[in-house]
Amino acid sequence: MNVIFKDKALEELYETGKTKDSKYKKLCRSKSFIEDYIGVVDLMFSVDKVDDLKTYSYLHYEKLKYRTESSVRIDNGRIERLIFTEHKEGIEVQLLEIDSTHYGNKR
Known part of the structure; x- marks a missing residue:
């Protein structure tokens, strides 16, 4: 599948494992998170169609309501998730959302 990065910091994070963008700087400190992020993006590249992501239950793939x-x-034990738009030609990765209230997490 074709994956396009709308956010250059996420592309840099995927390619080099680090970024200078302050939004993701804190996440760069966790080597396991970076490995998981790169693994998820690699998986997106490897699938033939977006619906194939449903077969990987640990991803918790979902179409967002009202959006x-x-x-x-990114990782089962963490709250970060990768937001993307689906197109005929592939996936456009938009942002890495760090939302502490999603999935019922009340940190």
């Missing part, structure tokens, strides 16, 4: 985007979790 045009979809999301997958």
Whole structure:
């Protein structure tokens, strides 16, 4: 599947494992998170169609209600999720959402 990064910091994070963008700087400190993020993006590249992401239950793939985007979790034990838009030609990765209230997490 074709994956396009709308956020250059996320592309840099995928390619080099780090970024200078202050939004994701804190996440760069966790080597396991970076490995999980790269693994999820690699998986997105490897699937033939977006619906194939449903077969990987640990991703918690979902189309977001009241929005045009979809999301997958980066890691089961964490709250970060990757938000993306689905197109015929592939996936457009928009942002890495760090929302502490999603999935009922009340940190």
